[in-house]
Amino acid sequence: MKTSAKLVLFDYWFRNQYQLLKQKAFIRTPLEEDSFHDAYLKLRRYITFCDEDIVDYTPYFVLIYRSVCKNAEFREKRYVHPDDFFFRSVAVMDESEGMIYLKQMQEKVYVSILRFVKETFPMDYHLFCLKVIEPCCSYRELQLYAGISAGVIRKKIEIIKETIKKEFKYETSNLQ
Numbered sequence: 001m002k003t004s005a006k007l008v009l010f011d012y013w014f015r016n017q018y019q020l021l022k023q024k025a026f027i028r029t030p031l032e033e034d035s036f037h038d039a040y041l042k043l044r045r046y047i048t049f050c051d052e053d054i055v056d057y058t059p060y061f062v063l064i065y066r067s068v069c070k071n072a073e074f075r076e077k078r079y080v081h082p083d084d085f086f087f088r089s090v091a092v093m094d095e096s097e098g099m100i101y102l103k104q105m106q107e108k109v110y111v112s113i114l115r116f117v118k119e120t121f122p123m124d125y126h127l128f129c130l131k132v133i134e135p136c137c138s139y140r141e142l143q144l145y146a147g148i149s150a151g152v153i154r155k156k157i158e159i160i161k162e163t164i165k166k167e168f169k170y171e172t173s174n175l176q
Contacts, residue, residue: 003048010047013057014040024062035072039065113164120163124156131157 014021022031042064047054054060114133118125127146130137131153139150146153 006047006053007044010044010057017058021058021061024058032069032072035065035068038068042068109168113168116167117160117164121156121160124160127153128157128160132161 022036039061043057043061046060046064114129117128121128127142130145131139131142137145139153142153143150
């Protein structure tokens with residue numbers, strides 16, 4: 001059957017079955033007009049490009065409608081809109097003694113790591129800060145800044161990181 005004839009037949013069927021489709025498609029869920037018409041367009045597009053002849057359009061339409069509704073619900077729930085309770089609980093959690101203690105310990109470890117790097121690697125301290133602490137520079141920019149190759153800078157920073165891991169193994173394990 002030609003595509004135009006299939007589309008005329010489908011449109012005639014849809015016009016005659018419009019109210020019945022609304023009842024069948026919306027047994028469990030409230031009517032969503034946008035999804036209903038999107039399902040119509042999707043099935044019409046399928047009929048246009050499909051080689052096989054469809055005898056009964058109703059099950060196709062119901063399944064496509066449910067699929068369109070699920071996709072619309074997924075898109076809508078993709079973004080979280082927290083309520084006031086969430087913000088109040090976060091504020092209470094931030095001010096708890098455990099959180100304050102944890103933040104103080106993190107700050108203490110952070111300061112001691114920076115002091116250690118400054119004392120142990122005084123020539124490479126600025127490179128380490130520019131690449132690791134405030135990662136605002138690429139190795140290429142550090143190469144231009146320091147006047148040495150990017151590979152040497154990468155090795156120096158890796159050596160500093162390994163030394164920090166060995167030196168502060170106990171202090172950082174308590175923070176996780």
